[in-house]
Amino acid sequence: MYDTVIIGAGMSGLAAGIRLAYYDRPVCIVERHTAIGGLNSFYRLNGRTHDVGLHAVTNYAAKGGRRGPLAKLLRQLRLDWEDFNLAPQRGSAIVFPGVTLRFGNDPDLLRSEIRRAFPAQTGNFERLLDELADYDQLGSPSTCRSARQAAGRLLDDPLLVEMLFCPVMCYGGARERDMDFGQFSVLFRSIFLEGLGRPADGIRTILAALGRKFRGLGGELRLGTGVRRIGISSGSADRVILEDGTELPARRILSCAGWRETLRLCGVPPDDPAPGLQGISMVESISVLGVQPQALGIDRTAVFFNDSAEFHYARPDDLVDLHLGVVCSPNNFSYDQPLAEGIVRVTALANYDRWAALDPDAYRLAKRRSYDHLAASAVRFVPDFRSAVIDTDLFTPVTIRRFTGHDGGAVYGAPEKRYDGRTHLANLFLCGADQGLVGIVGAMLSGIAIANRYLLGPE
Protein backbone atom coordinates (compact mmCIF):
# COMPACT_ATOMS: atom_id res chain seq x y z
CA MET A 1 0.00 0.00 0.00
CA TYR A 2 1.46 3.36 -0.96
CA ASP A 3 1.07 6.28 1.40
CA THR A 4 0.45 8.47 -1.62
CA VAL A 5 0.21 7.88 -5.36
CA ILE A 6 0.85 10.99 -7.41
CA ILE A 7 -0.69 11.22 -10.85
CA GLY A 8 1.63 13.20 -13.11
CA ALA A 9 5.36 13.83 -13.04
CA GLY A 10 5.07 17.52 -13.75
CA MET A 11 6.81 20.12 -11.63
CA SER A 12 4.14 20.06 -8.94
CA GLY A 13 3.97 16.27 -8.73
CA LEU A 14 7.74 15.92 -8.52
CA ALA A 15 7.98 18.58 -5.82
CA ALA A 16 5.19 17.01 -3.76
CA GLY A 17 6.83 13.62 -4.27
CA ILE A 18 10.15 14.90 -2.97
CA ARG A 19 8.50 16.25 0.19
CA LEU A 20 6.77 12.91 0.83
CA ALA A 21 9.81 10.79 0.03
CA TYR A 22 12.04 12.98 2.20
CA TYR A 23 9.75 12.30 5.14
CA ASP A 24 9.89 8.57 4.49
CA ARG A 25 6.42 8.07 3.02
CA PRO A 26 6.10 5.28 0.45
CA VAL A 27 5.23 7.32 -2.64
CA CYS A 28 4.83 6.48 -6.31
CA ILE A 29 4.55 8.97 -9.16
CA VAL A 30 2.89 7.64 -12.31
CA GLU A 31 3.41 9.52 -15.55
CA ARG A 32 1.81 8.68 -18.88
CA HIS A 33 4.54 10.27 -20.97
CA THR A 34 8.01 8.80 -21.29
CA ALA A 35 9.60 12.02 -20.03
CA ILE A 36 8.97 13.94 -16.84
CA GLY A 37 8.06 17.63 -16.72
CA GLY A 38 4.41 17.81 -17.79
CA LEU A 39 3.65 21.30 -19.10
CA ASN A 40 7.33 22.08 -18.62
CA SER A 41 8.94 19.15 -20.35
CA PHE A 42 11.23 18.80 -23.35
CA TYR A 43 11.50 16.85 -26.58
CA ARG A 44 14.11 15.90 -29.12
CA LEU A 45 14.04 16.76 -32.80
CA ASN A 46 16.80 16.40 -35.38
CA GLY A 47 19.43 15.87 -32.74
CA ARG A 48 18.43 18.89 -30.67
CA THR A 49 16.60 19.18 -27.38
CA HIS A 50 13.83 21.77 -27.15
CA ASP A 51 12.02 22.87 -24.03
CA VAL A 52 8.25 22.78 -24.23
CA GLY A 53 7.09 25.41 -21.77
CA LEU A 54 10.24 27.14 -20.75
CA HIS A 55 11.13 30.53 -22.05
CA ALA A 56 12.44 31.44 -18.67
CA VAL A 57 12.06 30.61 -15.06
CA THR A 58 10.38 33.54 -13.37
CA ASN A 59 10.94 34.31 -9.67
CA TYR A 60 14.64 34.55 -10.44
CA ALA A 61 16.87 35.06 -7.43
CA ALA A 62 20.64 35.14 -7.34
CA LYS A 63 22.59 32.60 -5.34
CA GLY A 64 22.56 33.34 -1.64
CA GLY A 65 19.20 35.05 -1.65
CA ARG A 66 17.14 33.92 1.31
CA ARG A 67 13.81 35.45 0.54
CA GLY A 68 11.27 34.85 -2.15
CA PRO A 69 9.67 31.85 -3.75
CA LEU A 70 12.81 30.37 -5.32
CA ALA A 71 14.76 30.34 -2.07
CA LYS A 72 11.74 28.91 -0.28
CA LEU A 73 11.33 26.06 -2.70
CA LEU A 74 15.04 25.19 -2.71
CA ARG A 75 14.93 24.96 1.09
CA GLN A 76 11.76 22.89 1.09
CA LEU A 77 13.16 20.44 -1.46
CA ARG A 78 16.61 20.40 0.19
CA LEU A 79 18.18 21.45 -3.12
CA ASP A 80 21.07 23.80 -3.69
CA TRP A 81 20.93 26.88 -5.88
CA GLU A 82 23.50 25.19 -8.16
CA ASP A 83 21.06 22.38 -8.84
CA PHE A 84 19.10 24.80 -11.01
CA ASN A 85 22.03 27.01 -11.99
CA LEU A 86 19.93 29.85 -13.32
CA ALA A 87 21.60 32.46 -15.48
CA PRO A 88 19.86 35.84 -15.24
CA GLN A 89 18.23 37.46 -18.25
CA ARG A 90 20.02 40.14 -20.24
CA GLY A 91 16.89 42.26 -20.44
CA SER A 92 13.42 42.22 -21.93
CA ALA A 93 10.89 44.70 -23.25
CA ILE A 94 7.19 45.32 -23.69
CA VAL A 95 6.54 46.81 -27.11
CA PHE A 96 3.24 48.45 -28.04
CA PRO A 97 2.77 50.87 -30.94
CA GLY A 98 4.79 53.96 -30.17
CA VAL A 99 5.86 52.89 -26.66
CA THR A 100 8.51 50.51 -25.40
CA LEU A 101 9.10 49.69 -21.75
CA ARG A 102 12.27 47.82 -20.99
CA PHE A 103 12.58 45.72 -17.87
CA GLY A 104 15.15 43.43 -16.33
CA ASN A 105 15.85 41.67 -13.08
CA ASP A 106 16.42 45.01 -11.35
CA PRO A 107 13.01 46.65 -10.81
CA ASP A 108 14.63 50.08 -11.00
CA LEU A 109 14.93 49.72 -14.76
CA LEU A 110 11.16 49.42 -15.14
CA ARG A 111 10.70 52.30 -12.68
CA SER A 112 12.94 54.56 -14.74
CA GLU A 113 11.22 53.47 -17.96
CA ILE A 114 7.84 54.39 -16.49
CA ARG A 115 9.25 57.74 -15.36
CA ARG A 116 10.37 58.30 -18.94
CA ALA A 117 7.29 57.07 -20.80
CA PHE A 118 4.50 57.62 -18.28
CA PRO A 119 5.81 60.34 -15.95
CA ALA A 120 2.37 61.08 -14.49
CA GLN A 121 2.09 57.47 -13.31
CA THR A 122 5.32 57.31 -11.34
CA GLY A 123 3.64 57.69 -7.95
CA ASN A 124 0.73 55.46 -8.95
CA PHE A 125 3.13 52.70 -9.93
CA GLU A 126 4.71 52.75 -6.49
CA ARG A 127 1.23 52.52 -4.96
CA LEU A 128 0.54 49.48 -7.14
CA LEU A 129 3.70 47.81 -5.86
CA ASP A 130 2.56 48.45 -2.29
CA GLU A 131 -0.72 46.69 -3.01
CA LEU A 132 0.94 43.47 -4.10
CA ALA A 133 0.57 41.00 -1.26
CA ASP A 134 1.95 37.64 -0.29
CA TYR A 135 1.17 34.49 -2.28
CA ASP A 136 0.11 32.68 0.89
CA GLN A 137 -3.19 34.48 0.69
CA LEU A 138 -4.18 33.15 -2.70
CA GLY A 139 -7.81 32.11 -2.73
CA SER A 140 -9.02 34.45 -0.02
CA PRO A 141 -11.87 36.88 -0.85
CA SER A 142 -9.48 39.83 -0.92
CA THR A 143 -7.36 38.21 -3.61
CA CYS A 144 -10.22 36.89 -5.74
CA ARG A 145 -11.09 40.27 -7.21
CA SER A 146 -10.49 41.56 -10.71
CA ALA A 147 -6.86 42.43 -11.33
CA ARG A 148 -7.80 44.73 -14.20
CA GLN A 149 -10.11 46.74 -11.99
CA ALA A 150 -7.61 46.89 -9.15
CA ALA A 151 -4.80 48.00 -11.45
CA GLY A 152 -7.11 50.38 -13.29
CA ARG A 153 -8.00 52.13 -10.06
CA LEU A 154 -4.38 52.72 -9.18
CA LEU A 155 -2.97 53.55 -12.62
CA ASP A 156 -5.04 56.04 -14.54
CA ASP A 157 -3.32 55.58 -17.87
CA PRO A 158 -5.04 52.65 -19.63
CA LEU A 159 -2.08 52.12 -21.97
CA LEU A 160 0.25 51.52 -19.03
CA VAL A 161 -2.24 49.04 -17.57
CA GLU A 162 -2.38 47.20 -20.90
CA MET A 163 1.39 47.14 -21.20
CA LEU A 164 1.93 45.76 -17.69
CA PHE A 165 -0.74 43.13 -18.19
CA CYS A 166 0.86 41.89 -21.39
CA PRO A 167 3.80 39.91 -19.91
CA VAL A 168 1.80 38.93 -16.83
CA MET A 169 -0.90 37.32 -18.92
CA CYS A 170 1.44 35.82 -21.52
CA TYR A 171 3.42 34.15 -18.74
CA GLY A 172 0.54 33.03 -16.56
CA GLY A 173 -2.92 34.06 -17.72
CA ALA A 174 -5.11 31.00 -17.45
CA ARG A 175 -8.27 32.76 -18.57
CA GLU A 176 -9.30 35.42 -21.00
CA ARG A 177 -8.87 39.13 -20.38
CA ASP A 178 -8.44 39.18 -16.62
CA MET A 179 -7.24 37.26 -13.59
CA ASP A 180 -7.61 37.30 -9.81
CA PHE A 181 -5.69 40.10 -8.18
CA GLY A 182 -3.93 37.52 -6.04
CA GLN A 183 -2.72 35.70 -9.16
CA PHE A 184 -1.76 39.00 -10.74
CA SER A 185 0.31 39.96 -7.73
CA VAL A 186 2.15 36.63 -7.68
CA LEU A 187 2.89 36.80 -11.41
CA PHE A 188 3.71 40.52 -11.42
CA ARG A 189 6.25 40.05 -8.66
CA SER A 190 7.71 36.98 -10.29
CA ILE A 191 8.33 38.77 -13.60
CA PHE A 192 8.98 42.40 -12.67
CA LEU A 193 10.33 42.34 -9.14
CA GLU A 194 12.26 39.09 -9.18
CA GLY A 195 12.90 38.45 -12.85
CA LEU A 196 13.81 35.86 -15.41
CA GLY A 197 16.49 33.21 -15.43
CA ARG A 198 17.32 30.08 -17.34
CA PRO A 199 19.70 27.15 -16.90
CA ALA A 200 22.16 26.87 -19.82
CA ASP A 201 20.81 23.43 -20.60
CA GLY A 202 17.21 24.51 -20.19
CA ILE A 203 14.51 22.67 -18.33
CA ARG A 204 16.44 19.40 -18.31
CA THR A 205 18.76 20.79 -15.63
CA ILE A 206 15.81 21.33 -13.32
CA LEU A 207 14.13 18.07 -14.24
CA ALA A 208 17.34 16.14 -13.63
CA ALA A 209 17.71 17.71 -10.20
CA LEU A 210 14.13 16.90 -9.25
CA GLY A 211 14.23 13.37 -10.63
CA ARG A 212 17.55 12.60 -8.96
CA LYS A 213 16.35 13.95 -5.63
CA PHE A 214 13.08 12.05 -5.75
CA ARG A 215 14.63 8.75 -6.68
CA GLY A 216 17.52 9.25 -4.29
CA LEU A 217 15.06 9.58 -1.43
CA GLY A 218 13.46 6.28 -2.35
CA GLY A 219 10.56 7.64 -4.37
CA GLU A 220 9.21 5.37 -7.09
CA LEU A 221 8.73 6.86 -10.55
CA ARG A 222 6.84 4.97 -13.25
CA LEU A 223 7.10 6.52 -16.70
CA GLY A 224 5.13 5.49 -19.73
CA THR A 225 2.42 4.57 -17.26
CA GLY A 226 -0.98 6.06 -17.90
CA VAL A 227 -3.84 6.02 -15.45
CA ARG A 228 -7.14 4.53 -16.54
CA ARG A 229 -9.09 5.58 -13.50
CA ILE A 230 -9.08 6.25 -9.78
CA GLY A 231 -10.66 3.42 -7.82
CA ILE A 232 -13.26 4.43 -5.27
CA SER A 233 -14.75 2.35 -2.43
CA SER A 234 -17.19 3.59 0.19
CA GLY A 235 -16.77 7.20 -0.88
CA SER A 236 -13.02 7.10 -0.61
CA ALA A 237 -10.34 6.92 -3.30
CA ASP A 238 -8.35 3.80 -2.46
CA ARG A 239 -6.36 2.88 -5.53
CA VAL A 240 -5.05 4.06 -8.86
CA ILE A 241 -5.84 1.73 -11.74
CA LEU A 242 -3.32 1.92 -14.55
CA GLU A 243 -3.99 1.56 -18.26
CA ASP A 244 -2.56 -1.95 -18.17
CA GLY A 245 -4.95 -2.95 -15.39
CA THR A 246 -2.39 -2.90 -12.57
CA GLU A 247 -3.84 -1.54 -9.35
CA LEU A 248 -1.82 0.64 -7.00
CA PRO A 249 -3.45 0.76 -3.58
CA ALA A 250 -2.96 4.14 -1.92
CA ARG A 251 -3.95 5.88 1.28
CA ARG A 252 -4.06 9.22 -0.54
CA ILE A 253 -3.98 10.28 -4.15
CA LEU A 254 -2.57 13.55 -5.43
CA SER A 255 -3.41 14.47 -8.98
CA CYS A 256 -1.62 17.03 -11.12
CA ALA A 257 -3.62 16.06 -14.17
CA GLY A 258 -6.05 18.94 -13.81
CA TRP A 259 -9.43 19.25 -12.11
CA ARG A 260 -11.68 18.19 -14.98
CA GLU A 261 -9.22 15.54 -16.07
CA THR A 262 -9.17 14.16 -12.52
CA LEU A 263 -12.95 14.12 -12.32
CA ARG A 264 -12.99 12.01 -15.44
CA LEU A 265 -10.57 9.59 -13.84
CA CYS A 266 -13.10 9.26 -11.00
CA GLY A 267 -15.84 8.47 -13.48
CA VAL A 268 -17.52 11.85 -12.89
CA PRO A 269 -18.13 13.64 -16.18
CA PRO A 270 -17.14 17.28 -15.69
CA ASP A 271 -19.49 20.10 -16.63
CA ASP A 272 -18.84 21.83 -19.91
CA PRO A 273 -16.75 24.93 -19.44
CA ALA A 274 -18.82 28.11 -19.25
CA PRO A 275 -18.61 30.25 -22.38
CA GLY A 276 -15.89 32.84 -22.00
CA LEU A 277 -14.13 30.60 -19.50
CA GLN A 278 -12.09 28.66 -21.98
CA GLY A 279 -8.61 27.59 -21.17
CA ILE A 280 -5.84 29.49 -22.88
CA SER A 281 -3.65 27.67 -25.35
CA MET A 282 -0.83 28.69 -27.61
CA VAL A 283 1.29 27.89 -30.58
CA GLU A 284 5.00 28.28 -30.43
CA SER A 285 7.51 28.30 -33.23
CA ILE A 286 11.13 27.41 -32.67
CA SER A 287 13.71 28.68 -35.14
CA VAL A 288 17.24 27.38 -34.95
CA LEU A 289 19.66 29.90 -36.41
CA GLY A 290 23.05 29.39 -38.00
CA VAL A 291 24.34 32.42 -36.07
CA GLN A 292 24.09 33.80 -32.58
CA PRO A 293 20.96 35.99 -32.30
CA GLN A 294 23.05 38.88 -31.05
CA ALA A 295 24.88 38.92 -34.40
CA LEU A 296 21.55 39.87 -35.94
CA GLY A 297 20.86 42.51 -33.32
CA ILE A 298 18.49 40.26 -31.36
CA ASP A 299 19.79 41.02 -27.91
CA ARG A 300 16.68 41.04 -25.77
CA THR A 301 15.68 38.03 -23.71
CA ALA A 302 11.94 38.38 -24.30
CA VAL A 303 9.91 40.87 -26.27
CA PHE A 304 6.23 41.01 -25.35
CA PHE A 305 4.48 42.67 -28.22
CA ASN A 306 1.03 43.94 -29.07
CA ASP A 307 0.26 45.66 -32.32
CA SER A 308 -2.49 47.96 -31.06
CA ALA A 309 -3.05 50.14 -27.98
CA GLU A 310 -5.49 47.66 -26.50
CA PHE A 311 -4.40 44.26 -25.38
CA HIS A 312 -6.90 41.48 -26.09
CA TYR A 313 -5.82 38.37 -24.31
CA ALA A 314 -8.50 35.97 -25.49
CA ARG A 315 -8.95 32.81 -27.44
CA PRO A 316 -8.80 33.77 -31.11
CA ASP A 317 -11.53 32.78 -33.55
CA ASP A 318 -8.82 31.83 -36.02
CA LEU A 319 -6.14 29.23 -35.55
CA VAL A 320 -3.67 31.84 -34.28
CA ASP A 321 -3.83 35.43 -33.05
CA LEU A 322 -1.03 37.42 -34.62
CA HIS A 323 -1.77 40.69 -32.81
CA LEU A 324 0.13 39.85 -29.69
CA GLY A 325 2.80 37.46 -28.63
CA VAL A 326 6.22 36.85 -27.20
CA VAL A 327 9.53 36.62 -29.02
CA CYS A 328 12.11 34.95 -26.83
CA SER A 329 15.72 34.09 -27.45
CA PRO A 330 17.01 31.54 -24.94
CA ASN A 331 20.52 32.73 -25.86
CA ASN A 332 20.00 36.07 -24.16
CA PHE A 333 20.79 35.08 -20.61
CA SER A 334 24.14 35.65 -18.89
CA TYR A 335 25.54 32.16 -19.25
CA ASP A 336 29.17 31.24 -18.63
CA GLN A 337 29.43 30.14 -22.27
CA PRO A 338 27.20 31.10 -25.18
CA LEU A 339 24.73 28.45 -26.26
CA ALA A 340 25.93 26.27 -29.13
CA GLU A 341 23.25 27.50 -31.53
CA GLY A 342 21.01 30.53 -31.87
CA ILE A 343 17.34 30.03 -31.10
CA VAL A 344 14.32 32.30 -31.52
CA ARG A 345 10.94 31.25 -30.18
CA VAL A 346 7.71 33.00 -31.08
CA THR A 347 4.60 32.35 -29.03
CA ALA A 348 1.04 33.33 -29.86
CA LEU A 349 -2.46 32.60 -28.61
CA ALA A 350 -4.25 29.81 -30.43
CA ASN A 351 -7.65 28.17 -30.67
CA TYR A 352 -7.47 24.54 -29.61
CA ASP A 353 -10.80 23.52 -31.19
CA ARG A 354 -9.81 24.92 -34.59
CA TRP A 355 -6.52 23.02 -34.55
CA ALA A 356 -8.14 19.82 -33.30
CA ALA A 357 -10.67 19.91 -36.12
CA LEU A 358 -8.00 19.73 -38.85
CA ASP A 359 -7.39 16.45 -40.63
CA PRO A 360 -3.73 15.34 -40.70
CA ASP A 361 -2.86 16.95 -44.04
CA ALA A 362 -4.60 20.21 -43.19
CA TYR A 363 -2.89 20.17 -39.79
CA ARG A 364 0.57 19.83 -41.34
CA LEU A 365 -0.17 22.60 -43.79
CA ALA A 366 -1.54 24.85 -41.06
CA LYS A 367 1.64 24.31 -39.03
CA ARG A 368 3.84 25.39 -41.94
CA ARG A 369 1.68 28.43 -42.65
CA SER A 370 1.57 29.39 -38.99
CA TYR A 371 5.32 29.18 -38.75
CA ASP A 372 5.58 31.74 -41.56
CA HIS A 373 2.91 33.97 -40.05
CA LEU A 374 4.49 33.92 -36.63
CA ALA A 375 7.88 34.82 -38.06
CA ALA A 376 6.41 37.66 -40.13
CA SER A 377 4.57 38.91 -37.04
CA ALA A 378 7.67 38.73 -34.87
CA VAL A 379 10.00 40.62 -37.23
CA ARG A 380 7.86 43.72 -36.78
CA PHE A 381 9.32 43.84 -33.26
CA VAL A 382 12.73 42.17 -33.51
CA PRO A 383 15.36 42.19 -36.27
CA ASP A 384 14.59 39.87 -39.16
CA PHE A 385 16.13 36.49 -38.47
CA ARG A 386 14.45 34.50 -41.21
CA SER A 387 17.39 34.20 -43.59
CA ALA A 388 19.53 32.72 -40.82
CA VAL A 389 17.15 29.85 -40.03
CA ILE A 390 18.56 26.34 -40.37
CA ASP A 391 15.81 24.33 -38.72
CA THR A 392 12.31 24.92 -37.43
CA ASP A 393 9.58 23.36 -35.39
CA LEU A 394 6.16 24.40 -34.25
CA PHE A 395 3.97 22.99 -31.56
CA THR A 396 0.27 23.58 -31.33
CA PRO A 397 -2.50 23.26 -28.73
CA VAL A 398 -3.00 19.73 -30.03
CA THR A 399 0.64 18.89 -29.34
CA ILE A 400 0.30 20.23 -25.81
CA ARG A 401 -2.86 18.22 -25.22
CA ARG A 402 -1.29 15.07 -26.58
CA PHE A 403 1.76 15.21 -24.33
CA THR A 404 0.30 16.62 -21.15
CA GLY A 405 -3.28 15.38 -21.21
CA HIS A 406 -4.53 18.83 -20.17
CA ASP A 407 -7.89 19.66 -21.75
CA GLY A 408 -7.70 22.10 -24.61
CA GLY A 409 -3.93 22.21 -24.42
CA ALA A 410 -4.38 24.73 -21.60
CA VAL A 411 -0.85 25.82 -20.85
CA TYR A 412 -1.82 27.50 -17.59
CA GLY A 413 -4.47 25.02 -16.57
CA ALA A 414 -8.15 25.62 -15.97
CA PRO A 415 -9.46 29.18 -15.94
CA GLU A 416 -10.92 28.78 -12.46
CA LYS A 417 -8.53 27.52 -9.83
CA ARG A 418 -9.24 25.26 -6.89
CA TYR A 419 -7.00 27.03 -4.44
CA ASP A 420 -7.66 24.68 -1.54
CA GLY A 421 -6.57 21.70 -3.60
CA ARG A 422 -9.51 19.65 -2.36
CA THR A 423 -11.89 17.51 -4.35
CA HIS A 424 -15.20 15.77 -3.78
CA LEU A 425 -13.26 12.95 -2.09
CA ALA A 426 -11.60 13.40 1.29
CA ASN A 427 -8.32 11.73 0.32
CA LEU A 428 -7.96 12.95 -3.26
CA PHE A 429 -6.13 16.22 -3.74
CA LEU A 430 -5.04 18.47 -6.59
CA CYS A 431 -1.86 20.34 -7.21
CA GLY A 432 -0.31 22.09 -10.17
CA ALA A 433 -1.76 24.57 -12.62
CA ASP A 434 -5.39 23.89 -11.66
CA GLN A 435 -4.70 24.36 -7.96
CA GLY A 436 -3.53 27.88 -8.55
CA LEU A 437 0.13 28.47 -9.18
CA VAL A 438 1.57 28.30 -12.66
CA GLY A 439 5.01 28.49 -14.10
CA ILE A 440 7.97 26.42 -13.08
CA VAL A 441 8.55 27.85 -9.61
CA GLY A 442 4.82 28.28 -9.07
CA ALA A 443 4.02 24.68 -9.90
CA MET A 444 6.72 23.38 -7.57
CA LEU A 445 5.42 25.56 -4.77
CA SER A 446 1.93 24.28 -5.45
CA GLY A 447 3.07 20.68 -4.95
CA ILE A 448 4.99 21.63 -1.82
CA ALA A 449 2.12 23.61 -0.33
CA ILE A 450 -0.46 20.87 -0.91
CA ALA A 451 1.86 18.17 0.39
CA ASN A 452 2.61 20.26 3.49
CA ARG A 453 -1.02 21.09 4.12
CA TYR A 454 -2.65 17.71 3.67
CA LEU A 455 -0.15 14.89 3.21
CA LEU A 456 2.50 15.34 5.88
CA GLY A 457 0.35 15.12 8.97
CA PRO A 458 0.85 12.28 11.45
CA GLU A 459 0.42 8.89 9.82
Added chain:
Amino acid sequence: MTQEEIRQAVLAILADIAPDEDLGTLDPDAPFRDQLDMDSMDFLDIVLELRKRYRVQIPEQDYPALASMVSTVAYLTPLMKDLPGPPRP
Protein backbone atom coordinates in the same frame (compact mmCIF):
# COMPACT_ATOMS: atom_id res chain seq x y z
CA MET B 1 19.60 12.52 25.72
CA THR B 2 20.87 15.35 27.83
CA GLN B 3 19.50 18.84 27.40
CA GLU B 4 22.70 19.83 25.63
CA GLU B 5 22.30 16.91 23.21
CA ILE B 6 18.72 17.95 22.58
CA ARG B 7 19.90 21.48 21.89
CA GLN B 8 22.49 20.16 19.42
CA ALA B 9 19.81 18.05 17.73
CA VAL B 10 17.64 21.13 17.24
CA LEU B 11 20.61 23.09 15.92
CA ALA B 12 21.36 20.30 13.44
CA ILE B 13 17.78 20.46 12.21
CA LEU B 14 17.92 24.24 11.87
CA ALA B 15 21.21 23.93 9.95
CA ASP B 16 19.53 21.56 7.52
CA ILE B 17 16.46 23.70 7.03
CA ALA B 18 18.32 27.00 6.77
CA PRO B 19 21.91 26.17 5.77
CA ASP B 20 22.76 29.77 5.03
CA GLU B 21 21.87 31.12 8.44
CA ASP B 22 24.49 31.92 11.07
CA LEU B 23 23.39 29.74 13.97
CA GLY B 24 26.51 30.46 16.02
CA THR B 25 25.11 33.80 17.19
CA LEU B 26 21.66 32.52 18.06
CA ASP B 27 20.16 34.05 21.23
CA PRO B 28 18.57 31.03 22.96
CA ASP B 29 15.92 33.11 24.70
CA ALA B 30 14.76 35.17 21.75
CA PRO B 31 12.21 33.80 19.27
CA PHE B 32 13.67 32.03 16.22
CA ARG B 33 11.36 34.14 14.10
CA ASP B 34 13.10 37.34 15.12
CA GLN B 35 16.56 36.04 14.41
CA LEU B 36 16.24 33.74 11.43
CA ASP B 37 14.63 34.26 8.07
CA MET B 38 12.15 31.44 8.50
CA ASP B 39 8.49 31.24 7.60
CA SER B 40 5.66 28.91 8.49
CA MET B 41 6.87 26.30 5.98
CA ASP B 42 10.25 26.22 7.71
CA PHE B 43 8.64 25.84 11.12
CA LEU B 44 6.59 22.97 9.84
CA ASP B 45 9.84 21.37 8.77
CA ILE B 46 11.23 21.60 12.31
CA VAL B 47 8.25 19.55 13.48
CA LEU B 48 8.57 17.11 10.60
CA GLU B 49 12.32 16.67 11.09
CA LEU B 50 11.83 15.95 14.79
CA ARG B 51 9.36 13.27 13.84
CA LYS B 52 11.60 11.90 11.10
CA ARG B 53 14.77 11.77 13.14
CA TYR B 54 13.50 11.07 16.66
CA ARG B 55 9.93 9.79 16.23
CA VAL B 56 8.77 12.71 18.35
CA GLN B 57 5.13 13.62 17.68
CA ILE B 58 4.18 17.22 18.30
CA PRO B 59 0.48 18.10 18.12
CA GLU B 60 -0.38 21.28 16.26
CA GLN B 61 -1.63 23.03 19.40
CA ASP B 62 1.88 22.71 20.89
CA TYR B 63 3.65 24.45 17.99
CA PRO B 64 3.90 27.77 19.91
CA ALA B 65 6.21 26.00 22.37
CA LEU B 66 8.86 25.86 19.66
CA ALA B 67 9.26 29.63 19.59
CA SER B 68 12.83 29.88 20.91
CA MET B 69 15.72 27.51 21.59
CA VAL B 70 15.12 27.61 25.35
CA SER B 71 11.39 26.93 25.03
CA THR B 72 11.98 24.23 22.40
CA VAL B 73 14.52 22.36 24.51
CA ALA B 74 12.27 22.65 27.55
CA TYR B 75 9.32 21.26 25.59
CA LEU B 76 11.32 18.41 24.06
CA THR B 77 13.14 17.29 27.22
CA PRO B 78 10.35 15.02 28.58
CA LEU B 79 9.85 13.61 25.07
CA MET B 80 13.48 12.99 24.25
CA LYS B 81 15.30 12.44 27.53
CA ASP B 82 14.95 8.67 27.27
CA LEU B 83 16.26 8.52 23.72
CA PRO B 84 19.85 7.41 23.22
CA GLY B 85 22.25 10.29 22.61
CA PRO B 86 24.61 10.36 19.65
CA PRO B 87 27.39 7.73 19.65
CA ARG B 88 30.22 8.87 21.89
CA PRO B 89 33.71 8.82 20.44
